[in-house]
Amino acid sequence: MSYDNLTLHTDKYQINMMYAHWVQGTMNEKAVFEAYFRKLPFGNGFAVFAGLERIVRYIRDLRFGDEEIAYLRTQEENYREGFLDELRRFRFTGNLYAVEEGTLVFANEPLVRVEASVFEAQLVETAILNFMNYQTLIATKAARIKQVAPNDTLLEFGTRRAQEAEAAIWGARATYIAGFHATSNMRAGMLFGIPTSGTHAHSWVQGHDTEEEAFRQYAEALPDHVTLLVDTYNTLKSGVINAIKIARILEAQGKRMKGIRLDSGDLAYLSQRAREMLDDAGFPYVKIVASNDLDENIIFSLKGQGAKIDIWGIGTQLITAADQPALGGVYKLVAREKNGEYVPVIKISGNPEKISTPGFKEVYRIVNTQTGKAEADYLTLKDDETVKEGKRIKLFDPVHPYIFKHIEYYHAEPLLKPIYVDGECVYALPQLEQIREYHERQLNLFWPQYLRKLNPESYRVNLSESAWELKMDLIRKYQN
Ligand SMILES: Nc1ncnc2c1ncn2[C@@H]1O[C@H](COP(=O)(O)OP(=O)(O)OP(=O)(O)O)[C@@H](O)[C@H]1O
Numbered sequence: 261m262s263y264d265n266l267t268l269h270t271d272k273y274q275i276n277m278m279y280a281h282w283v284q285g286t287m288n289e290k291a292v293f294e295a296y297f298r299k300l301p302f303g304n305g306f307a308v309f310a311g312l313e314r315i316v317r318y319i320r321d322l323r324f325g326d327e328e329i330a331y332l333r334t335q336e337e338n339y340r341e342g343f344l345d346e347l348r349r350f351r352f353t354g355n356l357y358a359v360e361e362g363t364l365v366f367a368n369e370p371l372v373r374v375e376a377s378v379f380e381a382q383l384v385e386t387a388i389l390n391f392m393n394y395q396t397l398i399a400t401k402a403a404r405i406k407q408v409a410p411n412d413t414l415l416e417f418g419t420r421r422a423q424e425a426e427a428a429i430w431g432a433r434a435t436y437i438a439g440f441h442a443t444s445n446m447r448a449g450m451l452f453g454i455p456t457s458g459t460h461a462h463s464w465v466q467g468h469d470t471e472e473e474a475f476r477q478y479a480e481a482l483p484d485h486v487t488l489l490v491d492t493y494n495t496l497k498s499g500v501i502n503a504i505k506i507a508r509i510l511e512a513q514g515k516r517m518k519g520i521r522l523d524s525g526d527l528a529y530l531s532q533r534a535r536e537m538l539d540d541a542g543f544p545y546v547k548i549v550a551s552n553d554l555d556e557n558i559i560f561s562l563k564g565q566g567a568k569i570d571i572w573g574i575g576t577q578l579i580t581a582a583d584q585p586a587l588g589g590v591y592k593l594v595a596r597e598k599n600g601e602y603v604p605v606i607k608i609s610g611n612p613e614k615i616s617t618p619g620f621k622e623v624y625r626i627v628n629t630q631t632g633k634a635e636a637d638y639l640t641l642k643d644d645e646t647v648k649e650g651k652r653i654k655l656f657d658p659v660h661p662y663i664f665k666h667i668e669y670y671h672a673e674p675l676l677k678p679i680y681v682d683g684e685c686v687y688a689l690p691q692l693e694q695i696r697e698y699h700e701r702q703l704n705l706f707w708p709q710y711l712r713k714l715n716p717e718s719y720r721v722n723l724s725e726s727a728w729e730l731k732m733d734l735i736r737k738y739q740n
């Protein structure tokens with residue numbers, strides 16, 4: 261069995277709908293779907309979009325092979341052979357537009373738009389949401405951590421606690437996009453070119469007769485990369501004292517010990533005392549690494565307490581997004597082909613926030629040319645030329661339309677970039693370093709009130725007047 265083919269990484273209901281379209285003869289009708297989330301995670305003011313590279317590879321490799329077809333035959337007696345033959349010929353032949361990885365994104369704006377035969381567009385929903393939701397969530401969590409320690413080194417240590425192997429590596433990649441510096445996961449390092457970093461475990465110390473001997477042997481083996489875990493027995497009375505002995509030995513060899521790691525106890529107090537001991541012994545260059553169930557709140561608190569920590573190793577809380585373990589991104593039909601033309605469609609809900617925004621749309625980031633800062637994201641119907649022509653636009657809050665302002669001097673950056681056109685990949689996947697740098701530039705595009713971790717201002721995601729009117733028309737139609 262091949263574990264690599266992700267074509268059946270979809271919900272059964274997608275295959276059932278594909279089958280029903282095949283039976284009805286509607287499988288080639290075009291559909292437009294948009295993927296977006298309705299609420300920012302962690303109460304943050306923004307999210308960091310990630311997942312596109314995985315989506316691109318997934319779309320490229322979509323094939324129903326012999327194993328997939330044989331399996332489907334066993335799963336549903338209604339599936340006729342003609343349908344399975346159709347699946348054998350399956351290729352993605354549609355268009356896919358998406359926001360680039362590292363982009364700051366907000367609620368209720370399309371992040372991925374699929375325009376394809378309904379047969380194709382339906383199949384890919386589950387996987388696209390799976391990749392986008394998880395990776396965006398972890399990149400956003402990492403961005404929050406980065407915000408409280410912007411000048412420190414951040415190491416991703418989460419693999420052992422991650423929700424399985426793929427989550428570990430794609431999660432590690434997402435943290436790197438958001439500004440982490442290295443991962444402990446060697447496979448993520450090899451596959452994505454992320455720098456790797458590692459100290460040693462308690463088992464290394466436990467596995468020797470004395471802590472000092474353990475440290476000495478480690479330093480002999482890896483003299484250029486010595487960071488010693490000092491909390492196995494007693495951090496201040498034994499661990500730091502032994503580490504200082506090793507730092508002396510290394511100095512005598514013309515080398516510098518890199519650091520010590522604290523992994524338990526009061527990290528503020530222990531780091532301050534350890535710093536004093538290292539400085540007094542003449543080793544101000546030895547860095548202090550901390551780990552132990554850290555997250556942005558603990559790091560923020562430790563900094564407030566004056567902790568002397570240079571490097572943070574962060575695992576469980578980051579890779580599992582423990583305070584909000586899922587991003588609720590959805591994939592909604594916004595237009596469908598009828599008699600050769602697109603008609604907009606809506607999903608009505610008793611909860612106004614859940615009413616979808618109909619129509620084939622573009623999303624623009626409106627950047628004020630006088631301040632250089634982003635003013636709003638602006639959703640227009642696709643054929644609306646106002647923004648392209650640079651005309652004055654009215655920004656109004658779709659929930660409170662009486663709150664509005666006009667903007668005249670702006671640059672409008674289309675956020676949805678062409679990735680697949682007529683089934684051909686037209687997007688050159690950027691290097692990870694480029695994505696990381698792009699993310700940093702994105703942060704500079706926003707005023708700090710949208711970026712702060714606690715109670716950020718809401719950044720505007722506005723509808724054009726015609727997009728708003730279309731939505732109101734369809735709501736009225738279904739109310740009647
Ligand atoms: N000064 C501090 N202020 C706030 N939180 C801290 C401080 N020092 C450590 N922490 C955090 O408090 C938690 C302490 O965890 P826990 O109660 O398991 O203690 P521990 O020191 O890990 O004990 P053990 O020796 O069993 O490992 C961790 O999440 C750690 O990061």
Ligand SMILES: O=P(O)(O)OC[C@H]1O[C@H](OP(=O)(O)OP(=O)(O)O)[C@H](O)[C@@H]1O
Pocket residue numbers: 417418420421460461462463523551552553554573574575576577
């Ligand atoms: O606390 P996290 O943020 O999840 O970071 C990863 C943790 O994994 C290791 O502990 P573990 O007890 O698994 O192994 P060890 O014996 O090497 O400490 C490490 O010492 C960290 O505490």
Ligand SMILES: O=C(O)c1cccnc1
Pocket residue numbers: 417418444457458459460521551573575
């Ligand atoms: O290198 C480390 O110190 C490390 C790596 C993974 C998990 N915990 C610690």
